Amino acid sequence: MTDQLTMRLRLQQVAAYRELRRSVQRSGRENVVFSLVMMGLAYFLHSQGLAGAFLLLYCVLIAGELLVGLFKWAAPSAEGFLLDGFVMAAFAAFIGWREYLAFQKGGGLNPIYVFFALLILSGALNKFRAYGQLRRLFAERPDPEHIAWFDDLVREIQTADPVADRLVLDLPTKPHWKAKLLGTTAFFVTATGNTVWIAGADDFSLRREKADRGTGYRKALLSIYGQGFPEFELDDASWDNYVKWAAALPQEPGTPAR
Numbered sequence: 001m002t003d004q005l006t007m008r009l010r011l012q013q014v015a016a017y018r019e020l021r022r023s024v025q026r027s028g029r030e031n032v033v034f035s036l037v038m039m040g041l042a043y044f045l046h047s048q049g050l051a052g053a054f055l056l057l058y059c060v061l062i063a064g065e066l067l068v069g070l071f072k073w074a075a076p077s078a079e080g081f082l083l084d085g086f087v088m089a090a091f092a093a094f095i096g097w098r099e100y101l102a103f104q105k106g107g108g109l110n111p112i113y114v115f116f117a118l119l120i121l122s123g124a125l126n127k128f129r130a131y132g133q134l135r136r137l138f139a140e141r142p143d144p145e146h147i148a149w150f151d152d153l154v155r156e157i158q159t160a161d162p163v164a165d166r167l168v169l170d171l172p173t174k175p176h177w178k179a180k181l182l183g184t185t186a187f188f189v190t191a192t193g194n195t196v197w198i199a200g201a202d203d204f205s206l207r208r209e210k211a212d213r214g215t216g217y218r219k220a221l222l223s224i225y226g227q228g229f230p231e232f233e234l235d236d237a238s239w240d241n242y243v244k245w246a247a248a249l250p251q252e253p254g255t256p257a258r
Contacts, residue, residue: 020076186200
């Protein structure tokens with residue numbers, strides 16, 4: 001395995017783990033929404049006579065749900081799903097326990113609360129399963145230093161100018177990509193947002209029309225991992241950077257020059 005391939009695989013691992021962290025952060029919004037729903041239910045139960053230890057415990061669970069959402073945002077990791085599952089399971093147990101006590105006192109079971117408890121319990125089980133899957137997929141987590149370096153590189157590429165940096169491409173297709181050419185590896189980053197693709201020289205293609213319109217721009221087509229993107233106008237600086245990079249790539253014996 002070449003050094004370039006090893007670096008590419010490592011970058012892909014960091015990119016995948018970074019995307020995991022982003023998905024965990026986004027899921028924190030669900031905790032906030034769920035907390036608001038629980039607050040509404042707590043208000044309704046309080047108006048129906050819920051008070052004392054039951055109400056206090058309910059408020060503690062709501063606070064726990066909000067804290068889990070904050071944890072997901074501040075320290076996104078697979079463990080966020082585990083904590084989420086525990087809090088949701090506690091909510092389901094609380095509702096079920098309250099219904100059981102009401103039933104013991106001779107009252108009937110409220111089918112709405114029972115359904116709600118089962119629904120929350122199902123959500124908790126899904127969180128536990130998601131945690132187990134993520135732990136297996138990302139057993140080896142990148143070092144914090146690698147993630148920080150990766151984030152800095154993304155920001156650098158997003159603000160880079162192909163005129164000033166001869167390793168940068170500006171590809172205004174949809175989505176708008178910026179790319180950094182590092183050895184035999186192309187580092188694609190969306191100009192806005194956080195989407196990152198790592199590709200080898202053979203994993204993407206860039207073509208531009210031959211006719212010169214006299215504007216410094218020509219129509220171009222981009223394909224990454226077989227996925228084509230809408231036609232766009234490519235400037236001379238980006239095209240020159242790409243051509244020089246492609247010409248300098250090591251050639252396999254018996255293959256035509258790029």
